Amino acid sequence: MTATSLYIGLMSGTSLDGVDAVLASFDSHGRPTLLSRSSIDFPAALQAELLALNTSGLDELGRAALAANTLVELYAQAVEHTLALAKVSPTQISALGAHGQTVRHRPDLGYTLQLNAPALLAELTGISVIADFRSRDVAAGGQGAPLVPIFHAGIFSAPHTRVIVNLGGIANITVLRPQQSPFGFDTGPANVLMDMWCAQHTGRHFDQDGAWGAAGKPDVGLLSALLESEPWFARSAPKSTGRDLFNHDWLEKRLTQFGINVHDPESLTDTEKQNIQATLRRLTAETMTQCVRLYASDAREVLVCGGGARNKALMHDLQSMMPCPVRTTDSEGIGTQDVEALAFAWLAWAHQHGVAAGNPAVTGAAGQRILGAYWPA
Ligand SMILES: Nc1ncnc2c1ncn2[C@@H]1O[C@H](COP(=O)(O)OP(=O)(O)O)[C@@H](O)[C@H]1O
Ligand SMILES: [Mg+2]
Numbered sequence: 001m002t003a004t005s006l007y008i009g010l011m012s013g014t015s016l017d018g019v020d021a022v023l024a025s026f027d028s029h030g031r032p033t034l035l036s037r038s039s040i041d042f043p044a045a046l047q048a049e050l051l052a053l054n055t056s057g058l059d060e061l062g063r064a065a066l067a068a069n070t071l072v073e074l075y076a077q078a079v080e081h082t083l084a085l086a087k088v089s090p091t092q093i094s095a096l097g098a099h100g101q102t103v104r105h106r107p108d109l110g111y112t113l114q115l116n117a118p119a120l121l122a123e124l125t126g127i128s129v130i131a132d133f134r135s136r137d138v139a140a141g142g143q144g145a146p147l148v149p150i151f152h153a154g155i156f157s158a159p160h161t162r163v164i165v166n167l168g169g170i171a172n173i174t175v176l177r178p179q180q181s182p183f184g185f186d187t188g189p190a191n192v193l194m195d196m197w198c199a200q201h202t203g204r205h206f207d208q209d210g211a212w213g214a215a216g217k218p219d220v221g222l223l224s225a226l227l228e229s230e231p232w233f234a235r236s237a238p239k240s241t242g243r244d245l246f247n248h249d250w251l252e253k254r255l256t257q258f259g260i261n262v263h264d265p266e267s268l269t270d271t272e273k274q275n276i277q278a279t280l281r282r283l284t285a286e287t288m289t290q291c292v293r294l295y296a297s298d299a300r301e302v303l304v305c306g307g308g309a310r311n312k313a314l315m316h317d318l319q320s321m322m323p324c325p326v327r328t329t330d331s332e333g334i335g336t337q338d339v340e341a342l343a344f345a346w347l348a349w350a351h352q353h354g355v356a357a358g359n360p361a362v363t364g365a366a367g368q369r370i371l372g373a374y375w376p377a
Contacts, residue, residue, distance in 0.1 A: 005094040006025050006035075006094055008021060010075050010078060010099060013102075013170075014243060015192065015195060020078075020337055021037060023086050023093075030346060032342055035088070038081040049067050065117075094352060096129055097345050101116070107138045110139075118130075130352070130373065131375070133371045142358065143185075143240040145363065151342070151347070155332075161175065162301055166339065167309060169195070170190060170241055171190035171308070183361060183362060188283075191206065194277060207277060207311065213280070214313035226283050237295070238364035293323060303328065306336060350370075
C-alpha cells in the first residue's frame with residue numbers, strides 16, 4: 001500500500017436535504033487532505049419518500065428497497081462529480097464510505113437502520129464500498145452514534161479544550177481535551193424541527209440564513225414548556241436520537257398543549273409563526289449551550305459545522321449564549337458541509353486499515369469495534 005491513499009465519503013443525514021460527497025487523500029496515520037467535494041440536493045420525490053419511510057406504512061419493505069436504489073444512484077452521481085472535479089479516476093480510489101439514510105434509530109431496542117444499496121453502488125461506481133457503520137456498535141450494546149468524535153479528535157485537537165458542534169437535523173457535540181479521549185453525544189434537535197415548521201408555513205424546506213425566524217421573538221414560556229416536557233434532554237450521555245423522537249408528532253403535541261392551533265394555520269399571524277420558529281431555534285441554542293456548560297465548562301472555543309452553521313440567527317444565538325468564542329470549522333480549513341462526509345471517508349480508511357473506530361466512551365458499547373462492512377469493486 002502506498003503512503004497515501006484516496007477515499008470518498010458520502011453523507012446524507014437526518015435533514016433529508018441531500019448528499020454531501022468528499023474526495024480526500026489519507027496519509028499512513030489516517031490524516032486527511034481534502035481534494036474535492038460536491039453536494040446534490042435530493043429530488044422532491046425521493047425526499048418525500050425517505051421522510052415517509054421514517055414511519056411505518058404500506059409495503060414499506062419493498063418501498064425501502066427501491067428508495068435505497070434511488071438513493072445510491074444519487075450517491076453515484078455525487079461520486080462522479082467529485083472525481084471529475086479532482087480529475088481522478090474510480091480505479092485510483094481505495095474505497096468509499098457510504099453512510100446511507102437513517103430511517104430508524106432505536107439502539108434501546110437493539111437496532112439502527114440506514115437504507116443503502118452498497119452492492120448497487122459498487123456496480124455503478126466501480127469502487128469498493130464500505131457501509132453500515134453503525135450496526136456493529138449497536139450490536140456491542142452502544143448507541144451507534146455519534147461516530148464522529150474520534151475523527152474530530154484527529155483533525156481538530158488543540159492544546160486547550162475545544163468543543164465541536166455539528167448542527168445537522170440532529171445536533172451532536174464532541175469535547176476535545178489535550179491528551180484525553182474524545183467525548184461526545186447527541187444533544188437534541190438542531191434543524192429538524194425548524195425545517196418542519198418552516199416548510200409547513202412558508203413552503204420552503206429550510207429557513208435560508210435563518211432570516212424568517214430572525215424576524216420573530218422567542219417565546220420564553222413555550223421554550224420552557226418544550227424543554228420541560230421532554231425527559232430526553234435531561235438524560236445523561238451516552239445518548240443519541242433522531243426522527244424516531246423529534247418528529248412532526250412531537251412538535252404538534254407540544255404546540256397543541258401550549259394552546260397553539262396547529263391544524264388551522266390561518267389562526268396564526270405571520271408574527272406568531274415566526275415567533276415559534278425563533279423559539280425552535282432558541283431550543284437548539286439552549287440545549288447545546290446547557291450541554292457545553294455541563295460537560296465542557298473548561299472549553300476555550302466552540303467550532304461549529306453542519307448546515308446549521310449557515311443559519312445566521314442560530315450562530316448569533318450561540319455566540320451570545322456560549323461561555324466561550326464560537327466560530328465555524330471554516331477557520332480550521334474544513335468547510336462546515338464537509339466535516340461529516342470527511343468523517344465517513346475516514347471511517348472507510350479505518351475499516352480497511354483494521355482500525356477500530358468505535359468509541360465506547362462515546363457510545364457506551366462494550367468495546368472498540370471495527371465499523372462497517374465491505375463490498376469489493
Ligand atoms: N443557508 C442556510 N441557512 C439556514 N439553514 C441552512 C442553510 N443551509 C443549510 N441549512 C440547514 O442545514 C440543514 C442541512 O444540514 P446538514 O448538515 O446537511 O444536516 P444532515 O446531516 O441532517 O443532513 C438544512 O436542512 C437546513 O436546515
Ligand atoms: Mg445533509
